[in-house]
Amino acid sequence: MNTPSIDTPSIVSPRRAVVLLSGGIDSATCLAIARDAGFDCHCLSLDYGQRHRAELEAARRVAQALGAKEHRVVRLDLAAFGGSALTDRNIDVPTDGAEGGIPVTYVPARNTVMLSLALAWAETLESRAIFIGVNAVDYSGYPDCRPEFVSAFERLANLATKAGVEGRRVTIHAPLIDLSKARIIRRGSALGVDYGITVSCYQADDRGRACGLCDSCRLRREGFAAAGIADPTPYAA
Numbered sequence: 001m002n003t004p005s006i007d008t009p010s011i012v013s014p015r016r017a018v019v020l021l022s023g024g025i026d027s028a029t030c031l032a033i034a035r036d037a038g039f040d041c042h043c044l045s046l047d048y049g050q051r052h053r054a055e056l057e058a059a060r061r062v063a064q065a066l067g068a069k070e071h072r073v074v075r076l077d078l079a080a081f082g083g084s085a086l087t088d089r090n091i092d093v094p095t096d097g098a099e100g101g102i103p104v105t106y107v108p109a110r111n112t113v114m115l116s117l118a119l120a121w122a123e124t125l126e127s128r129a130i131f132i133g134v135n136a137v138d139y140s141g142y143p144d145c146r147p148e149f150v151s152a153f154e155r156l157a158n159l160a161t162k163a164g165v166e167g168r169r170v171t172i173h174a175p176l177i178d179l180s181k182a183r184i185i186r187r188g189s190a191l192g193v194d195y196g197i198t199v200s201c202y203q204a205d206d207r208g209r210a211c212g213l214c215d216s217c218r219l220r221r222e223g224f225a226a227a228g229i230a231d232p233t234p235y236a237a
Contacts, residue, residue, distance in 0.1 A: 016127035017173075018118045019043050021071070023058030024200040025220060026133035026176055029188035031066050033175045034131045036191055041131075043071040044121060046114050048107070049079025049087050054208040058199035065194055074117055083108050086202060093202045095213035102141050105202055105215065111144035115153050115172070122170055123163050130157075131173045137180050150174045181223030189229060196232035209236040 017039035021027045034041050045059040056073060063071035079087040084107040085094070091104055111134065118130045134145040143149065154172040158164035176184050188195065200220045201210035210217050212235045224231035 016040050016042060016069075016122075016125050017129040017131055018122045018125065018127055019068070019131040020114050020118055020133065021045050021059045021063060021068075022133070023055035023060075023062055024133075024198055024216075025181070025188070025195060025223070026135055026184060027059070028062045028066070028133075028193050028195070028198050029184050029191070030131050030133035030176060031062065031068065032188055032191035032193050034129075034173070035066055035068075039129060040069045041066075042121065042125060042127070043068045044114070044118050045071070045073045046110075046117065047073050047075045048110065048113075049077045050107075051086055051089060051093075052199065052202055052204045054201075054204040054206060055199045058197060058208060061197040062193075065197060066192075072121075076113065076117075078107060078110065078113070081108065093211075093214050095211070102143065103215065106142050109144075111142075111149070112153070115157075119157050119161065119170065123161050126163075126168075128163070128168055128170050129173060130170060131175070133176050134174050135176045135179060135181070135184065137178060147174070147177055150177065180226070181219055182226035185223050185227040185229055189227075194232075195224075196234075200233075205236055207234075209234045211236060 017034050019031045019034050019041045021031055021043040031041055043063045045056055047056055082088040085091040085104040086107050122130050136146050150172050157170050199208045200216045202214040202216050203211050210233050221231055
């Protein structure tokens with residue numbers, strides 16, 4: 001797995017990259033890093049039946065603000081399978097911060113599905129770079145945010161594609177993998193990310209206002225506090 005330096009990006013050509021964009025802090029920062037490294041960024045978001053659909057509008061704003069070459073939203077209803085508080089409204093989003101292990105906000109195979117779609121698009125674009133904003137420090141216990149997962153998917157990508165077999169290897173870039181939320185926010189701020197247009201909350205309302213109680217809100221709020229940067233998040237209450 002190639003994880004470029006956060007302080008001195010070392011990624012070189014080819015110039016096209018597919019960037020997975022959810023509309024939250026991490027993916028917005030990841031897009032800014034890819035752009036700063038000189039890539040033409042083709043952003044991909046997934047409308048998977050998530051209850052926090054305001055993030056899709058946030059992704060559109062972020063892609064526009066950071067000068068993405070294009071932004072596509074693919075519809076794939078993971079809610080058909082359920083199994084997550086983010087796709088099944090019969091499962092409550094935890095708000096007490098006491099959950100241990102893999103939380104109910106984990107969406108089964110979501111990052112695997114999203115990377116697979118990004119890989120398909122990258123191959124048609126003749127791109128050899130995919131960016132994903134997974135983070136294994138301030139993450140919420142998700143198994144598909146670990147370095148082992150990213151490395152394993154990169155191996156799969158180069159076994160399973162025509163481009164990989166013919167020697168045009170793809171690299172999965174996860175530049176935030178070892179960073180705390182505070183360091184992510186500082187890095188993005190230095191690159192001009194407007195975090196006021198991002199949405200992180202697992203149950204944001206239709207206007208994108210955060211609940212302030214879920215695990216994602218907690219990590220976001222603590223990240224801004226640790227970074228010493230004012231939190232621009234609009235809260236419902």
